[in-house]
Amino acid sequence: MILTDIEGTTSSISFVKDVLFPYARRALPGFVAARGHEPEVRRWLDAVADEAGTADDAGTVATLQSWIDTDRKHTALKALQGMIWADGYRDADFTAHIYPDAAEALRRWHAAGERMAVYSSGSVPAQKLFFGHSDAGDLTGLFSAWFDTEIGGKRAPESYTRIAEALQVAPVELLFLSDVVAELDAAREAGLGTMLVDRLEDYPEPRDATAANGHPRVTRFDAIDPAR
Numbered sequence: 001m002i003l004t005d006i007e008g009t010t011s012s013i014s015f016v017k018d019v020l021f022p023y024a025r026r027a028l029p030g031f032v033a034a035r036g037h038e039p040e041v042r043r044w045l046d047a048v049a050d051e052a053g054t055a056d057d058a059g060t061v062a063t064l065q066s067w068i069d070t071d072r073k074h075t076a077l078k079a080l081q082g083m084i085w086a087d088g089y090r091d092a093d094f095t096a097h098i099y100p101d102a103a104e105a106l107r108r109w110h111a112a113g114e115r116m117a118v119y120s121s122g123s124v125p126a127q128k129l130f131f132g133h134s135d136a137g138d139l140t141g142l143f144s145a146w147f148d149t150e151i152g153g154k155r156a157p158e159s160y161t162r163i164a165e166a167l168q169v170a171p172v173e174l175l176f177l178s179d180v181v182a183e184l185d186a187a188r189e190a191g192l193g194t195m196l197v198d199r200l201e202d203y204p205e206p207r208d209a210t211a212a213n214g215h216p217r218v219t220r221f222d223a224i225d226p227a228r
Helices: 013-035 039-052 057-069 075-090 100-111 124-132 157-167 181-189
Strands: 002-004 116-119 145-147 175-178 193-197
Touching: 013 039, 013 057, 013 075, 039 057, 039 075, 057 075, 075 124, 100 116, 116 157, 124 145, 145 157, 157 181, 175 181, 181 193
Parallel strands: 002 116, 002 175, 116 145, 175 193
Antiparallel strands: none
C-alpha cells in the first residue's frame, strides 16, 4: 500500500509557496470578517488566540499571517487555509499543480488494485480540494484514506504507527513517499518502507546517499515499484 506526501512529492513546492500561501495570506482578513462567526471557523480562531494570547480577531489574523510567512505546521492554520483555498478552487482562481508522472503513476497503480492514502501537513479537506482540482483533473477517487497532523506530526514515528493501525495493515506493508528525509526517518523507525522523492525541480542539488540517509531515492514516480 502506498502512503504519499504532497508538497515536493506529487506536486511542486513552488505551487504551495508561490500560489496557495500568498492567496490565503491576502484572503485571511476578509475571510475572518465574513465567516468568523461560523462555529467551525471560530473553533480554529479561538485555538490560535488561546495559544498566541491575542485579544481580538485582528491580532489573530496577524498571527496567522506570520505563521504563513514562516510555514508554521499548525493544525489550526492548515484548517483555515483549507477553507480559504476552497473558495479559490470553487472560483477557478487556480488549479493544483501535480507532476504529470505522478498523476500517471497514481492512476496506473490504482487501476492495478494498489491501495493508496495521503499524509500531508495540509488539512484533510485541503488535501481533497487539492487532488479534486488538480491540473490532471479530479484524482480524489484514487485514494482510500487521508491523514493530516491531527493524527500526529510527520517527524514522529508514532504518527506512522497510528496510520498503519487506522489502515489495518502492518507497517511493513506501507511504502511512504516523501521529499523530506526526517519524515522518512520517522516512518522507517515505525517499520514502514520508504522512498525519497528527490525532484530536480524542487531540489536542484541532488541528494547523495549520505544526505538521503539510506532511503532509496528516485526523481520521478515512474521509477517507483510499489511492490519494491
